[in-house]
Amino acid sequence: MKKIIFIILMLAVLPLVITSCKKKGCTDAMASNYDANAKRDDGTCTYDPHVDPHITLSFEHNFDGSIVSSSSFNQLNYSNQAGNILSIEHLEYLVSNIKFYKSNGDSLVFSDYNLSNLSDMNSLSFELSDHVEEGSYTGIGFDLGFNSSNNISGSYTDLNAVNWSWPDMLGGGYHNMKFEGKFIDTNTDTISYAYHMGKAREITATDTTFHDNHAFIKLNTSFNIENDASISIDMNIAEWFKNPNTWDLNAYNNMLMPNYTAQIMMKDNSSNVFSWGGIVQ
Amino acid sequence: MRFNYFIIIFALLLTSCKKHEGCTDASALNYDAAANRDDGSCKYVGVNYPYELDVPSQFEQLLPAPSIPANNPLTEAGVLLGRKLFYDPILSGNNTQSCASCHKQANGFTDNGYQFSTGIDLLQGDRNAMPLFNMAWNYNDTYFWDGKASGIENQVFEPVANPIEMHETWPNAVAKLQSDDEYPSMFNTAFGTETIDSNLVTMAIAQFERTLISGDSRFDQYIRGEISLTPSEFAGYNVFMDEAGGDCFHCHGDINNPLWTDNIYHNNALDATFSDLGRGAVTGNAADNGKFKTPSLRNLSYTAPYMHDGRFATLDDVINHYAVGLQNSATVDPLMKNVLSGGNQLNPQDRIDLKAFLLSLNDPNFVTNPDYQAP
Incomplete structure (x- = not known):
């Protein structure tokens, strides 16, 4: 009797022993449910949908190579091309319409915009809301400010709330940049400057016209996107005073928003302000 | 004739079918005896309900939530x-x-x-x-x-x-x-x-x-397209918005920021030396000495005197400060650009217009709104 029970038990357990030796499961290491213990594939492998990399853009600032942050504000420790000794107290600028250029001539365009404020560390980097496909690229581009189709008065609530609007009497829309500080003038007085950039109002004897004055920035450099990556972009603040127009703060310091000549000079000087800072992925 | 009867009967049928929606529960706080269809709005003693903010339409349009x-x-x-x-x-x-x-x-x-x-x-x-x-x-x-x-x-x-x-x-x-x-x-x-x-x-x-x-001043009504500004109010807004004029908007907002403040801290050139360090005493950063929060320009007729220490009794005193009274100091805001010459030198007409604009930001309904009175 005992033998019979033993045999029945053995027969019952044997299949379990056999299957445990040949564990079934997903055997593809690339699958999301890969089972390292599985010996035999059972067709259950599932795969995550492919996710393109997330890209973060971060902005870094220097004055001819000397790092600038809010901790270096309020000190007269910079000298520009014209020889003006100056401080920085406020630097805030809008970047929009970001583009990634592909080797085949196509480009990816992102609708994001970002207001970088050196007094707020968190504002200096932002993640693109859309992913960037893997591959090789030949450069990136962006608008400083909004281009004319995006520069619509009142349409960005977050920017309205921080007084980023450009006055309607000057053509409306939004500031490109607010850059303020103090400098030592020819009388050795310390006075302020407010280098605010936006639409340029031109008044002639017969007409008033408003010129779109955003700067399109293109940084040519070859890079590959393989994974989530952080791209840094450098602003050399000294360039705002340098090339092609040597900017003497004694001549141009305040009330520059309605000053057509100053606005056009700002746009001209924007061409070498930004440079590629590198990619980490 | 038969056709007319038909129209009358049809109209009667329509009105009699019309539902009056409301709270139909007699035990509710807001029971509506005239309601013949419950709309789920009944409220009861001892139960709490979400409070819906009455957000002005121009705030909804122009400002974040x-x-x-x-x-x-x-x-x-x-x-x-x-x-x-x-x-x-x-x-x-x-x-x-x-x-x-x-x-x-x-x-x-x-x-x-x-x-x-x-x-x-x-x-x-x-x-x-x-x-x-x-x-x-x-x-x-x-x-x-x-x-x-x-x-x-x-x-x-x-x-x-x-x-x-x-x-x-x-x-x-x-x-x-x-x-x-x-x-x-x-x-x-x-x-x-x-x-x-x-x-x-x-x-x-x-x-x-x-x-x-507060969102129902004359200027709010102007933003909403309900009224026109007077010529003086409009001229005053342009003084306010002109960088070569009043240049008030960099801190105090504009037609797209009806809060009329940036809610941050500036040294607006009140004093050459500080008896009250203001923001600097909070942050410990000497660069913040003499800075105080930008106040909203709404309701100025009701909120005198002005500045953090109430030093100015009238709006004319405030306008005069920015015109000729600025005091220089290490932390003075760069936007106080004419500090060495005393200020923006607004002429008498600009001052009158600027004041007219500022008074258009008064919201008389705010200061009498029964919802804000003692319960």
């Missing part, structure tokens, strides 16, 4: 409780002063034209009582002239315990509320507990304060 802390959502019972607490002298040491003693609705929730407010022990401070409105749109969420409190809830802790203001201890204040006939059940409805603590008191008052919305 109001900033309400996730851990203190607005509720009807919470707002009502906060309103009662705001007006109740029980929170002061000798039961003589409430929040409203120094923040009077008729004065845009400032203190009756006084430069400094007087506390229960007849002591005075050195800062002017701030107006209270549109606080749900203060995205930085810092309060006081120097921004020392983060969040209205934290702000409320201060005046109750301040020896020169309401001079009460929080344990005493809470004990008085706990032994009151009405408060425990009101806290229970608002927060689900009859056990009162100071956090809940500040949360209720903060809820009430977030409902104080």
Whole structure:
């Protein structure tokens, strides 16, 4: 009797022993449910949908190579091309319409915009809301400010709330940049400057016209996107005073928003302000 | 003829079928005897309901959504409780002063034209009582002239315990509320507990304060397309917006920022040396010395005197300060560009127009709104 029970038990357990030796499961290491213990594939492998990399853009600032942050504000420790000794107290600028250029001539365009404020560390980097496909690229581009189709008065609530609007009497829309500080003038007085950039109002004897004055920035450099990556972009603040127009703060310091000549000079000087800072992925 | 009868009968049928929607439960607070179809709006004693902020349409269009802390959502019972607490002298040491003693609705929730407010022990401070409105749109969420409190809830802790203001201890204040006939059940409805603590008191008052919305000035009506500005108001807005004129907008907003403040801190050239360090005393950063919060330009006719220390009795004094009275100092804001020559030198006509524009930001309905009065 005992033998019979033993045999029945053995027969019952044997299949379990056999299957445990040949564990079934997903055997593809690339699958999301890969089972390292599985010996035999059972067709259950599932795969995550492919996710393109997330890209973060971060902005870094220097004055001819000397790092600038809010901790270096309020000190007269910079000298520009014209020889003006100056401080920085406020630097805030809008970047929009970001583009990634592909080797085949196509480009990816992102609708994001970002207001970088050196007094707020968190504002200096932002993640693109859309992913960037893997591959090789030949450069990136962006608008400083909004281009004319995006520069619509009142349409960005977050920017309205921080007084980023450009006055309607000057053509409306939004500031490109607010850059303020103090400098030592020819009388050795310390006075302020407010280098605010936006639409340029031109008044002639017969007409008033408003010129779109955003700067399109293109940084040519070859890079590959393989994974989530952080791209840094450098602003050399000294360039705002340098090339092609040597900017003497004694001549141009305040009330520059309605000053057509100053606005056009700002746009001209924007061409070498930004440079590629590198990619980490 | 037969056709006319048909029309009349059809019209009668239509009107008789018309449903009057409302609360049909006779035991509800808002029972509507005329309603013949329940619309789910019935409200009952002891139950709490979400409070819907009455957001002006131009705020909805131009500004980000109001900033309400996730851990203190607005509720009807919470707002009502906060309103009662705001007006109740029980929170002061000798039961003589409430929040409203120094923040009077008729004065845009400032203190009756006084430069400094007087506390229960007849002591005075050195800062002017701030107006209270549109606080749900203060995205930085810092309060006081120097921004020392983060969040209205934290702000409320201060005046109750301040020896020169309401001079009460929080344990005493809470004990008085706990032994009151009405408060425990009101806290229970608002927060689900009859056990009162100071956090809940500040949360209720903060809820009430977030409902104080000023958005119906003449300029608001102009933004909404309801009225035109007078020529002088319009000319004054252009003085305000002209960088080569008043240049007020960089701190005080514009037609697209109807808060009329940036809610941050500036040294607006009041003094060459500082008896009150302002923001600098809070941050410990010398670059912040002499900086104070930009106040909103709404309701100026009700909120005199002006500046953090109430030094200017009239709007003309304020305009004169920016025209010819600027004082230089190391931290003066770069936007005070004419500090060495005294100011923007506005001519008499520009000053008249600028003032006319500023007065168009008065909101008479705000200072009389019954929802903000003592319950």
